[in-house]
Amino acid sequence: MSLIVASLFVSALGGQPALSAGVTDTEIRIGNIMPYTGPLAAFASIGRAEGAYFDMINERGGINGRKIKFISRDDSSNPQTAVEHTRALVEQERVHVMFGSFGSPSNLATRTYLNERQIPQLFVASGDEEWAHPRQFPWTMGWQPTFRAEGRIYANYIQASYADRKIAVLWQNDQFGRDLFRGLQEGLGVTANKIVADIAIEADMSIDSQVDILKNSGAEVLVLNCAPPISARAIRRAAELGWYPAVVLVNAAASIANALRPAGLQNAVGVISTSFLKDADDATWKDDPAIRDWLTFMDKYYPDGDRDDSYAIFGYAAAETLVQVLTQCGDDLSRENIMRQAQSLKNYKNAIMLPGIAINTGPRDFRPIEQMRLVQFDGTAWQPIGDVIESAFATVGEDK
Numbered sequence: 001m002s003l004i005v006a007s008l009f010v011s012a013l014g015g016q017p018a019l020s021a022g023v024t025d026t027e028i029r030i031g032n033i034m035p036y037t038g039p040l041a042a043f044a045s046i047g048r049a050e051g052a053y054f055d056m057i058n059e060r061g062g063i064n065g066r067k068i069k070f071i072s073r074d075d076s077s078n079p080q081t082a083v084e085h086t087r088a089l090v091e092q093e094r095v096h097v098m099f100g101s102f103g104s105p106s107n108l109a110t111r112t113y114l115n116e117r118q119i120p121q122l123f124v125a126s127g128d129e130e131w132a133h134p135r136q137f138p139w140t141m142g143w144q145p146t147f148r149a150e151g152r153i154y155a156n157y158i159q160a161s162y163a164d165r166k167i168a169v170l171w172q173n174d175q176f177g178r179d180l181f182r183g184l185q186e187g188l189g190v191t192a193n194k195i196v197a198d199i200a201i202e203a204d205m206s207i208d209s210q211v212d213i214l215k216n217s218g219a220e221v222l223v224l225n226c227a228p229p230i231s232a233r234a235i236r237r238a239a240e241l242g243w244y245p246a247v248v249l250v251n252a253a254a255s256i257a258n259a260l261r262p263a264g265l266q267n268a269v270g271v272i273s274t275s276f277l278k279d280a281d282d283a284t285w286k287d288d289p290a291i292r293d294w295l296t297f298m299d300k301y302y303p304d305g306d307r308d309d310s311y312a313i314f315g316y317a318a319a320e321t322l323v324q325v326l327t328q329c330g331d332d333l334s335r336e337n338i339m340r341q342a343q344s345l346k347n348y349k350n351a352i353m354l355p356g357i358a359i360n361t362g363p364r365d366f367r368p369i370e371q372m373r374l375v376q377f378d379g380t381a382w383q384p385i386g387d388v389i390e391s392a393f394a395t396v397g398e399d400k
Contacts (some may be wrong), residue, residue, distance in 0.1 A: 022096025023333045028062075028326065029069045030054070031095030033085055033110070034102050038076035039204035042228045042258040043102055045305060046125055047072045049315030050100055052302035053323075063326045066333075071095060075106055077203075082106035083113070090119060097122060097338060100143075100318050104128040104175040107140075115139045120338050122325070123318050123368070127252070128175055132366040134343075139335075141342055141366045143318055147176055147250075150274055150372065151183020151225075153389055154248050157272065157374055158221055159191060162246055166196045168219030170210060170234055172226040173200040180225045180250055203227050211237040223248045228258035235263035235271070247271045251372070256281065257309040260377060269379045274372040274389075276357050277313055281381035290351035317352045321359065321368070324348060356388040 022029035034047030054068040062068065071093050073085035082101070089095045090113075098114060101107055102125040111130075114121045115137050123143035124131045127150065131142030158167065169184065171177040177200065185192045197217035199210045203226070211234050214222065222238065222245040224231045231253040238245065247270070253259045254273035278285050285291040294316065298307055305312050326333070328341040345368060348359040357371040372389050375382040 021094040023066070026066055027069050028066050028097075028333065029071065029093060029095040030322075031086070031089035031093065031098045032070065032072040032100055033075050033082045033098075033106055034072055035077040036072075036074035038078070039229075040077045040103065040227055042255070043125075043311050045309050045312040046100065046102060046315035046318070048305065049302055049312040050319040052297070052305070053316050053319035056297060056301050057323055063323060064329075064331060077103060077106065079105040079109035083109050086110040086113065090114075090117065095119075096333070096335065097322075099123060099322050100125050100315070102126065104130070107131070108175075111137055111140050118335055120335055120342070122338075122342055123321060125314070125318065126176070128179060134364055134366050139339060141339075141361070141368070143321065143368050144314075145251075145274075145276065145369050145372050146183075146367070147179035147252075148183035148186075149370075150251060151180040151185075152187035153274055153372060153374070154223060154272075155184050155187025155189075158194075158248070159188065162221050163191075165194070165220040165246070166218055167194050167221045167223060168214040168217050168245070169195060169198040169223040170207065170214060170226055170230075171198060171200055171223075172230070173202055176252065177225050184223060184225075201226060201230065203230065205230075207233055208237050211243075212241065215241050215243040219245060221246045221248065223250075224253065225250050226253065228253045228255055229262070232259045232262035235259075235267050239264065239267040249273045251275060254375075254382070255308075255310040256377075256381075257306040258311070261308070265379055268377050271377045273375050273377070273382065275310075275375045275382060275384070276354055276369055276372050277310070277317055277352050278354055279310075279375075279382045280307055280313065282383065283381070284383075294352060313352060317350050320350055320352070321345075321348070324350075354384065354388070 035041055036044040051070050054070045058067045075082040097120045099122050104126045107124045121140040127144050127147040129146050171181045197214050201207055224234050249271050251274045260268040280291050298305055325341045329337050343361050343363050345359045345361045359368045361368050373384045374386050376385050
């Protein structure tokens, strides 16, 4: 009978579980949605690395004496599945926070539900601009630089280095692809007519014929704005055709393990991308304490992972940021205070981030990372080129 009464009481409150349901004296429940299967499964190592990071934190005693229970579910990049899993995580598993869930479609599909229930949707693993609207969605915050800003950075690079060259773009037909392509066009401005060919593709299609078309356009710069498997096939196909344009590869696909190695490392030499995290393969960092800690972490807590997988290091860095927020909360782990602390990161230096890049947030600033560096692949590692770039300049219309 008491369970029935409790259930009716929760229903009377609009279905929202008690604020303390996911926190006890010994535990904090964290929920996550990740594509462990499906066309974007390459990104699953983000979730695996996050889980491994929390295992490490728990072994060290947890956060202020509380262990993290990380509950991650597979949505196969299907927004409806993400909604179902998110509801189950909140209403059945009683997670206190949703953290680091992957992709724009799935997070957009769950955002209203989580905000209505005042459940933090923290550090979304997507560069969509939609995660920075604190007035409309005060419980949702992104983490990485925006795709649109990244597109503008590439435009500036192309204008500076290949001003008179024709450009071809292979872009993924979704919010990620559209945002980055939009930023590229905006950054090129009046020179956007240098884009002589662009083709939209789906995340799971064969693209040999599309690369053939782009080659025949006469373009000398190729922008690959798509998922890692397609980017790998495009680089390999271009080499098979004897076409060697200057290649710009979006940060989301700039994984040695998931894109460059399948493309053939020899075919990827010279590729340009952006980064805000250190590359463990770069000899520059061989004696860096943070990279040594990363390698030790991989050996002990994620031995099945690939050290060359940039998505694993992304998950590691994102998890470190969440731990910082929860640590700042002290013994007040109310959802309100968690969001308050997430909005109070001032010049926070995540150990794995490139020098000169810091995390900053505020009550009206839900964009934690707004800096990147251009990098170039030398056949072994990504080498930073140029100075740190403030990507915030490239984003307009934010809710600040």
